[in-house]
Amino acid sequence: MSKTAVLICPGRGTYNKSELGVLGRSFPNSALLSEFDARRAGLGQETLTALDSAQRYSVAKHTRGDNASALIYAATYGDFLSIDAREIDIVAVTGNSMGWYSALACGGALSAQDGFDVVNTMGRLMQESLIGGQLVYPHLAENWTPDPERRAALLALVDEINDRAGHVLTLSIDLGGMLVLAGDEAGLSAFEAAVPVQDNFPMRLSNHAAFHSRLQDPVAAEGRALLAAERFRQPATPLIDGRGAIWWPGACDLQALWSYTLDHQVVETYDFTRAIEVAAREFAPDYFIVAGPGTTLGGAVAQSLILADWRGMNDKTAFQTLQSASPFLVSMGRDDQRHLVAHPG
Incomplete structure (x- = not known):
């Protein structure tokens, strides 16, 4: 069968x-x-x-x-x-x-x-x-345990950065335990400066444009x-x-x-x-x-x-x-x- x-x-x-x-x-x-x-x-x-x-x-x-x-x-x-x-x-x-x-x-x-x-x-x-670029950042807790509060806080940060003058940053792909973000250089850099480094993250994606965004x-x-x-x-x-x-x-x-x-x-x-x-x-x-x-x-x-x-x-x-x-x-x-x-x- x-x-x-x-x-x-x-x-x-x-x-x-x-x-x-x-x-x-x-x-x-x-x-x-x-x-x-x-x-x-x-x-x-x-x-x-x-x-x-x-x-x-x-x-x-x-x-x-x-x-x-x-x-x-x-x-x-x-x-x-x-x-x-x-x-x-x-x-x-x-x-x-x-x-x-x-x-x-x-x-x-x-x-x-x-x-x-x-x-x-x-x-x-x-x-x-x-046009633009992408980066990746994780939102799960250890052992891939869901952490909805952490995810919500990260998305709130994305929205706050996107609201700044001269900055573009949005959620590009909701990818399991990863948030793939799309934006311009100002938006991506602001996020990188605001979050703690976790292993290799935040990670810029080489040769990637700001896919799945209005850019x-x-x-x-x-x-x-x-x-x-x-x-x-x-x-x-x-x-x-x-x-x-x-x-x-x-x-x-x-x-x-x-x-x-x-x-x-x-x-x-x-x-x-x-x-x-x-x-x-x-x-x-x-x-x-x-x-x-x-x-x-x-x-x-x-x-x-x-x-x-x-x-x-x-x-x-x-x-x-x-x-x-x-x-x-x-x-x-x-x-x-x-x-x-x-x-x-």
Whole structure:
């Protein structure tokens, strides 16, 4: 009997040094990868094959929005194609930030090629503009214990800084136990000066613009001008967006889906935590499958489930106990977990 699963598509920051070569190692459809390469070559961009097969990883090159976005999309879509459909029934698809574009393709609302064009276009526009930046800061207590008071105090600080003249700072992504903030240099610097250093946090994200904030209004407008609504179609699988709203097959207003994707999703807060809560409560899957590249999104998924009090999990220890007894969170970027859901061989 097949297992049910929610597929989770990662966003920026997941193709790192250890992921170099991942397309060569695991992308299952060479003809499709060649199509992606041809699309980039036609735009004068370096091909994914060339980027992925480079002798060494370059932060300056591989984290650029016009390169990273397409690499991540291809790795994610390749993992989607690698899932064993005989054993795994994907009942819903969601994603984090840029992962929404990948989710649209994995869920059937965009073809693989149109999904690539959306990702590649938006990644290029973001890189060309590179408006503002992002930083990350944690809000959970030790052992991933929820601390709503701490979270509320941090968000109040964000609002206070945003109200200062000449400062912009907003919540970009609600990412499990992390707050991803977007702003201009004044806003980001003010937050960094106001909070205690905790391990490596606050952490600036290299080559990241102020995603999911009103600073991206010009980028969103360009995206809508370049990417027609006619590319979108009824999904084959329910899609959970960055508000926790579900787009059901056969019942989608495609103009609204296009508008959400290239307007609200670009310029308003992306609530990944809420998307995972909805995935758990509405679909109750056997597995939460985190597609590659990388494995960094797994922690945010686990933290989101803790915050949702899913299956009574209230901290990291409780999560680890359940996960050890019967794995339900599967990261395809991990060799020890990939085999649970991927085609054999």
